[in-house]
Amino acid sequence: MPEEIGYQTGMLPTWGQLVAETHETNPDLMWPQSIDVYDRMRTEDAQVGSVLQAVTKPILSTEWVIDPAGADDEVVTHIAGDFGLPIKGRDPIAPLRTRNRFSWNDHVRLALLELPYGHSIFEQVYRPEGGLLHLAKLAWRPPRTISDIKVGSDGGLIAIEQHGVAGKLKVTIPVDRLVVYVNEREGSNWLGRSLLRTAYKNWLLKDRLLRIQALTAERNGLGISTYTGAPPPDAGTYEDKEKWADEQVKSGLKIAKEARAGDTSGVSLPHGATFELKGVTGKLPDSDVPIRYHDEQIARAVLAHFLNLGTETGSWALGSTFADFFTNSLNAVAQHIADITQQHVVEDLVDRNWGPTVRAPRIVPAKIGAQHPATAEAIKALLESGALRYDPALEAHVRALYGLPVRDPNYTPPPTAAEEAA
Known part of the structure; x- marks a missing residue:
């Protein structure tokens, strides 16, 4: 296969080139200063915190499964056991213990930090057991600890460096041990783009207005x-x-x-x-209006328009349309997490144990916003149409769903009219 002729970055990328690849012109938002700014935004502002919760919580609460995708049962069972996820189409089997085991939910929570920071990086850690390698953990490497990201001329990641601590030298982690989630990566920009970047100006102006409002009340509120x-x-x-x-x-x-x-x-x-x-003579400027405007713009930056309903539009008439746009964006983020995990965790684990020619199962998120509630009417219609058939497992699920008592195993119900006629 012929080698690439062109390039995405210089042959010897430096820290300055790494920052230049982000095309950031605001000095406050140039890495690594941007980490402090985005931390302030997500921890000090209620609207920013609200929109981030609105983005991350549905993804954290959605169901993730392992799709066999034609892989051998041994491989599928191994991957599902290491991830602690159910296998699609099979009854879930609870692990014997969860302590000191890899937690998929905790990993997704940390992986979603790519949204505020632009990137979230993990190191793969394995443990040998029974002649095979198992996923021990995906160790998060916080953005503050990263001193450099080494990139090849083709834009591919080579390694990352972490700051030295306790008198130790810098730590270099090669790409074959890394799992890197990058939001909106372009070319060799492995720092990514923060979801909060477009909301920064509105956050900054709103922060100044809030300070002026507080100062106005303090100086002039009592006379x-x-x-x-x-x-x-x-x-x-x-x-x-x-x-x-x-x-x-x-x-x-x-x-x-x-x-x-x-x-x-x-x-x-x-x-x-x-x-x-x-007191103050004359009319004071109304700072509530511009503050509300900047709150609306912050929500728009992540397509969370529904957070403004009742204040921006004064009506809930467009709620379903806004929700559709928003859930589609959430599904795109969840699929992005699944794709990176599939390529750099699932397939790496299969390669290390069985080689690159063995088929790998897939990790699949449930589609957000597509769940159908199991109402009594819906279950009745499914049974009558023949799409579902009665069995003890279905009855146990319905009883648990509606908080009904468990069936008494010693009780025998009387025959129905149809059974008597038969």
Whole structure:
């Protein structure tokens, strides 16, 4: 097979070239400074946290299965056991223990951190058992620990480097030990693109508006105590009048600082002095409107328009349309996770145990938003149409679904009218 003639990146990529591949022009969002910014966005802002939860929670709660896809039973059982997932079309078998075993749900949760950070990287760790290699864990390598990503001229990943700790040198992990989830990777950009990138400007402006709003309430919300001193007496020398003015300033300042509301509160003033609470004159700018606008734009950045219903549109009429767009995007993210896992975990595990010529099963997520509720009417219609037939397992499932008691094994029901006629 002929080698590639062109290239996606230079022959000797450096840290500067790595950053340049992201095509990022904002210095605050250039890696690795971007990690701190996206951390602030997802931990300090309620709307950003809400949209991230809206994206990740449905994917975490969906059902994942191992599809045999024509692979040998030994291979399918091995993969399903290591992942702790059920096999499609077979009754699920619970593992004997879950402690110190690979957790698929926890792995998906960490893999989805590619959305805020742009990338999420894992190291494959295996354990030998029974003459075969088993998946011990996929060890997460946090973005803060990564010092460099080595990329070939064809844009392919070569290795990653981690910062040295406790006096140790940098750690290099080769690509054959890595599983790398990258959001919207283009060419040799293995840093990816954060899902929050398009929402950054709105988050920044909203953050400034919130600070101004809080400062406005703090400075002007209660008014300012203002004391106006009494005029000096007509008699007396200039020095006496100056002394009188100084005493008025001191006593007035004391009154203004100590003024409090209460049942026994009051102010005693000399003749001609005044005391009042002065607020802002004129109309203050309404910061709620731009803050609400920026919240809407943050939700739009991840197609979560439904989070704005009731505030943006004032109606739920478009809810189903918005939900369809959103669930389609969730299914695309779930399929992306499945594709990377299939290529770099499932097939790697099969290759290490049985070789590259053996067929591998597939890891498949259930389609989000396509589940049909098992209502009593639906079950009745399926039974009457013949699409389903009664069996003890179906009855046990229906009883559990509706919280009904378990069937008494010693009870024999009377025959039905049809059974008596027969």
